[in-house]
Amino acid sequence: MNLHEHQAKALLAEYGVPIPRGKVAFSVDEAVAAASELGLPVVVKAQIHAGGRGKAGGVRLARTEDEVRAAADAILGATLVTKQTGPEGRLVRRLLVEEGVAIARELYVSFIIDRSTGRPMCIASAAGGMDIEEVAAETPEKILTVTVDPAMGMQPFQARRLAFGLGFEGQVFRNGTKFLTALYRAFEGLDASQVEINPMLVTAGGDVLALDAKVSVDDSALFRQPQVAALRDIHEESPFEVEASKHRLSYIKLDGSVGCMVNGAGLAMATMDIVKLAGASPANFLDVGGGASADQIENAFRILSSDPEVRLVLINIFGGILRCDRLARGLIDAVRKLGVTLPIVIRMEGTNVELARRMLEESGLDFTTADGMRDAAEQVVKRLAGQEAA
Template sequence: MNIHEYQAKELLARFGVAVQPGAIAFNPEQAVYAATQLGGWHWAVKAQIHAGARGKAGGIKLCKTYQEVRQAAEELIGRRLVTTQTGPDGQPIQRVYIEVADPFERELYLGYVVDRKEERIRVIASRHGGMDIEEIVKTDPNAILQVVVEPAVGLQAFQARELAFQLGLNIKQVSRAVTTILGAYRAFRDCDASMLEINPLVVTADDRVLALDAKMSFDDNALFRRPNIAAMFDPQQQDPREAQAAEHNLNYIGLEGEIGCIVNGAGLAMATMDMIKHAGGSPANFLDVGGGASPDRVATAFRLVLSDSNVKSILVNIFAGINRCDWVAQGVVQACKQIDIKVPLVVRLAGTNVEEGRKIIAESGINIIGAETLAEAADKAVAACRGTIAAPVSIH
């Protein structure tokens, strides 16, 4: 789960990380009022979306007057911002963050991720921060500093000091940077975060070290014990299909292909997508109906897949273990009767009660393209998408 910048800064501030004064606004009038209350002579008006690279996309505007603040808010609120991280459709801007914009002398980078190979938290830092960090990493990998945290003792003060000195900070700045590095680590650990990025971490002329931007993601499986973080979720930043899938305990991710996928099991879903690509097609989605795929859930899965206008064929690939093929077959039949499915449908069933499942579909009178293996199913789904299979045949 992702949260907005202003929410991430609120969390970081609770752990001692220094941030600039700021306020959220949902319309231009609130933006101007926030600027007057914050004081100062310069302000940054920042679009709040669940994606980075906002600066290059025009999502951050520096203002010197209240009129400029109003104009910036009018230009941002209500539009969709397209960045290198959002995809071509962008994300909607429904609020902006007004922040005091003080001058700074240096931009640094600070990040925390879960290194799954090492089973440790990895701290990543660089003397170079800001909008060009991705390019810097490619051209100068040695500019990246890393610390792997031992979970038994956590990030130690001496490790934070070494990192601060490697960033080229002076004595006064090092002390404040250590507070920031340790505070951000505690926020990452105690909030069950999966990613924390402060870019840029800036150093001012009076030796302050400030988190000028913040981006946080959290482990969905831990949200049950973090209700305060779960409450920060903004469903309007999520694909509506993914939100609908979550309500039915389905795992759905929309893609840009033409072959809809309905599969049980994340690994099998990935293999199905790979086979579609191998057959020359392109998957329209990742959809895992899980181990307990009841007829209602399968019907819901069909609705999700068909809500994508790009879908030209559907591949149902079920390998039943905990699940049962007859349950899935009932769901397929129910979906076909309830929903007007106008695209070719390929079904491959294997595993528990497979014969019963195939019998249910065969006796339903519904035209379905049958397949025995995953490779065959992928080939037929691609052919159906391209219109080279003239008419579906009943599964046998």
């Protein structure tokens, strides 16, 4: 789960990570009030779940009350297009108004779980404010890493090594090691999958602050992070995906025309791949779960048929011990109940496949049964071509 910058900063502050003073605002008036409370100048920042806001005009410095009003007015309600939002952009519904700080240096620091060691890893760089992937690709020697033993936590010598590597001295060195240690505690305590501070700021006065903050929390840990779970902003998610998650379906909207319904994440990805290889284009990723229960299938149909781009549905269920006749019954019932008119190509594997095929073919509904994945993809392309000809 992703968080807004202002939410992330509030959580980090609870762990002792220094942040600039700031207030969230949902209207122009609230932004103006926040600025007068904080004192001018302030920075007015769009709050959306995507990076690259500055370049898209979503971050503005305001020196006077009029400038605050103008900035808030321009950003709130605007649709920001950044390289992370996609071409449709993201509507700004809230702002963070923050005190202006005198910048001496901008650096980068993040914690992630390093998958190859299975341990937390700190990544730091003196090249702050830049895209860290670019830094890693072009000047890998500027990247510092430290792997943390989860039983020990971040050790003082590790924080010192990073602080020396970043060129910190004197008071800044002391503030920097404190910052890094607190940030690790937050990463661990919040069950975060990523905490990224870009830039980490050294002020003219020698303070070390998180000027921006991106926190992603492990979805599997939300049951024990109720404070985080309560911060979910469904405006930042696609309505289809919100609906799917209510039914415990894993769904991701894509831009093709073949609606896919598959059991299992790996097989669902592989099904998208074979659709594309056959020359068609998947409309979505959709995993109905290993068991593909009647309930899940009905909910999946409801979501697929509400996507206007979908022209055909491909169902690929590898049932194993699942009885295909029962699956066929569930499919027929769901299609009748929801009045689905889309053509359906179905490939299934499991016990009683022959009986299931007969049931589908005799149902009078528009089912095409396929034998194996290749045949399924070919049937999809054939049916789509038929639609175009018609």
